[in-house]
Amino acid sequence: MPADLLKGIRVVELGQYIPAPFAALQLADLGADVVKIEPPAGDPMRHLGAARADGVSAAYAALNDGKRIVLADLKSAEGQAHAQALVAAADVLLESFRPGVLARLGLGRDDLARLNPRLIHCALSGYGQNGPLARAAGHDIGYMAAGGGLARLGTADRPVSGRLPISDYASGQQAALSIAAALLRRERTGQGCFIDIAMTDVMLSWQAADLAEASIAPPAARGEGSIDGGAAGYNIYRAACGGFIALGALEPAFWGNFCAAIGRADLVARHDDPLPQIQLVDELKALFLTRSALEWEERLGAADCCFQRLLETADIPAFPQFGARQMIRHRQDDTVAVSYPAWIDQAPAQERRLPWREVGLPEALARWAPLSEA
Known part of the structure; x- marks a missing residue:
């Protein structure tokens, strides 16, 4: 059986690419029922990177398995009505639009309060809901640059942007943690919550120790500190093989x-x-x-x-430690899936309940109706 820590929790996800989908994936892995609303053409992530036999990218499947997908045009009255119906029955709304966009789609703060006063609404954006950059566009490289992470990565000559989009995954994890905490408070008080997460703020929080030290003494230059290339140990x-x-x-x-x-x-x-x-x-x-x-x-x-x-990507599935931890699973489509990274009650995470699949709005609501009427 999958983890049931969040069993009965209903999540509506309005996210694309990595941050919000990764956050919702963690909630799904912990037992939440996630319905993701995508535009009629689908999340652009479906076509980013290597594609499976069905034409959908393996990366998209990895971030969205276990979810039900509803296609809706949120710029239309019908699409907005569909989204509102789902949100009214949900416990959590997780979205990653720029500030102001959700209100234009009929899901502004007043709309949400009317539809579902107990709702946990998590807004995940690059720079947050306020400040001079609130509406600015961006990607991981920019959020890393603003939040201090990029300055600390690289050689003495220059910063280096890695293949792993750190702020995307870190912010997704921060969102999942904050949502879980808000659900706990609602269980105690019945009170909903609005969570405003800025990816740049998350990166800044990772610099807390460095900033504290820098307030006392000038920091070592990149590549000269004890853990960024300056220490031999x-x-x-x-190695001789090139690895x-x-x-x-x-x-x-x-x-x-x-x-x-x-x-x-x-x-x-x-x-x-x-x-x-x-x-x-x-x-x-x-x-x-x-x-x-x-x-x-x-x-x-x-x-x-x-x-x-150092394990290259191709080496990782055969790493004995991950085998012992049951972290790697081989799917029927010949791709590799990575399990939720925690053992719960001395048991490893189980395979995800279902691959992602598209469903119509009636099916999505029908599954939630008994819970919403309880």
Whole structure:
């Protein structure tokens, strides 16, 4: 059986691409019943990236499995009526429009209060509902730039934008957490809630420790700190095979274990070399180029020195740890699915109840009617 922590909770999702769909996916994984409203042509994510045999992108399926999809033109009176009917029966409305758009679609704050005063409404946007940038367009790279995340990623020469859209996923998780907390308060008080989440704010919250330190002393330049390339014991190195290994021997004990495993007791005292440890990093670069990543894994994997061979995307499904955690599942369409990342009551997350599927409004409402009338 799937997790039932949110069993009976009804969620209407108005989201596209990653942030809101990822948030709703987590709620669905925890037992919520999610109905996603998409425009008549569908979420553009359906056509982004590698497509399955049915023409739908594998990424879209990964973010929307377990949901029922209703296609509706929210710019039309009929589409707005459909959306209002769903929201009236829902516990949660999760949307990712820019401020002001929802009101133009007949779902403004006054409309929602009239339709469903107990509703948890979570608005997930790039810059939030107020401020000079509230209506500005953006994507992950911009939210990372504004929130401080991009400044801390990269080399000494320049910031680097990674393949993983960090603010998208972080904000989706923040939305799911906030919704769960609001549902708990409603259970106690009967009170609905409006949650305003800005992706830039989420990124800023991740900078709390760095900002606190910077108020006392100037921060180290990018690539010169203890965890961003300045320390030899906490770094990424290329192996002879062209692959990479990650060494996290930050503490003296782990560094000592590493030095013992490579037979270099002379390096133990250099753990405390001033940052950035350019010369020591260069020595380890040369060392790691003498063996393949797999050879280093054989030598260092059991040394208790925080070593990990860098897994490429194709390597991940076969990683034994994920097998033991039952995190990877192989679907009938030959794609890989990743499970909800938590064991509940000592049991791993189960396979999602259903693949995503399109349904008509009558079917979506019929399933909710008994709950809404209870």
